[in-house]
Amino acid sequence: MPFDKTSILQDMTSQAGLIHFDNAGASQMPRCVLETQIDHLQLEAAIGGYQSEAQRADAIEAVYDSVASLINCHRDEVAIVENATVGWMTIPFKQGDRILTAEAEYASNYLAYLQIAREKGVIIDTIPSTPDGEVCVDSLREMIDDRVRLISITHVPTNGGLVNPVHEIGAVAHQHGIFYIVDACQSAGQIHLDVETIQCDVLTATARKYLRGPRGAGFLYVSRRVLQTMHPPMIDLFSAIWTDADHYELRPDARRFENWESNYAAKLGFGRAIDYALDIGIANIEAEVTRLAHKLRNRLCEIAGVSVRDIGKRRCGIVTFSVDGQDSYEFADRLIASNINVSVTSPSSTLLDATRRKLPNLVRSSVHYFNQDSEIETFVSAVERLSQPD
Ligand SMILES: Cc1ncc(COP(=O)(O)O)c(C=O)c1O
Incomplete structure (x- = not known):
């Protein structure tokens, strides 16, 4: 293993005996991420919120550099937002435009497309999957026409280990000059991301999952290529300047998607979490996550009555399964009662x-x-024991 797991484990603050297999829901923060936040909260309590923001201005600015290093972009292309879904913004659509998306698209993204479809008369088309399960890039090519305004893809869906071919999709989007959004919420922190090679215009990610950051933080990357054409859904005196009684000017950088008020403790903790992941190395993280998930899938497949439901040629750290005759919510509750954290993914999250x-x-x-x-x-x-009939 190319990193020292013993020291990684020493950085954990989790309850003794707890097995945390819910890293796609919300992972566990390393101690330094927790301490960064507590430290800032204590400073706020001691000297005041605005004063501590001023005192920590350099560290707050450095969070944008951390995101830029993580995904290979410029710091002015980054907005730190409260979650990834809030990063969903308006693209100037017109009636009849088409949105192409993946079959395993996340509910919150698809709901946004439905809202746009209702408001602007846009058509949503789903790109078929290959027999292995990922977005079929050949089918995507065949679907391209003049009306395709947006290709929007979830890199790693919420409901399994599938990894979509975002680079190949990006090459098609780039060739045809089509706006391209990647939802990297489940991949950031477990898979290397480079917005230059993915060739996306927008990428969203959240802190609490594989990046091991705090809840209530995420980032939005908006490429310089498109930034000036994009208007945030909601503005305030941080995202825009009020220039005269009838006018305002948006900020020139991606922070036009932020608002004045922000959780600075979470923001600083998020930056620390990204630095921690970069110190270990995303390639090292990916190798270990893939190894463990592969082993877990193989072991679960050996259990009678357990069906592993992951698809995709390339698979990551998410392993989903069902157990014959068992309700998944009750099964998960019984695992949690045995000190093993898991979650449940329901059909409505990837309908x-x-x-x-x-x-x-x-x-x-x-x-x-x-x-x-x-x-x-x-x-x-535990799965073996709990899957046996009583
Ligand atoms: C694929 C995917 N996209 C987006 C999100 C939402 O992220 P957030 O809650 O930060 O908006 C999730 C959360 O589970 C997700 O799985």
């Missing part, structure tokens, strides 16, 4: 994919690089 594959509620176990082989064995034994 098209779930309908096509006739998926029930699924137990979602998602591993991170700090998880251990011994935890997989404990987890598998």
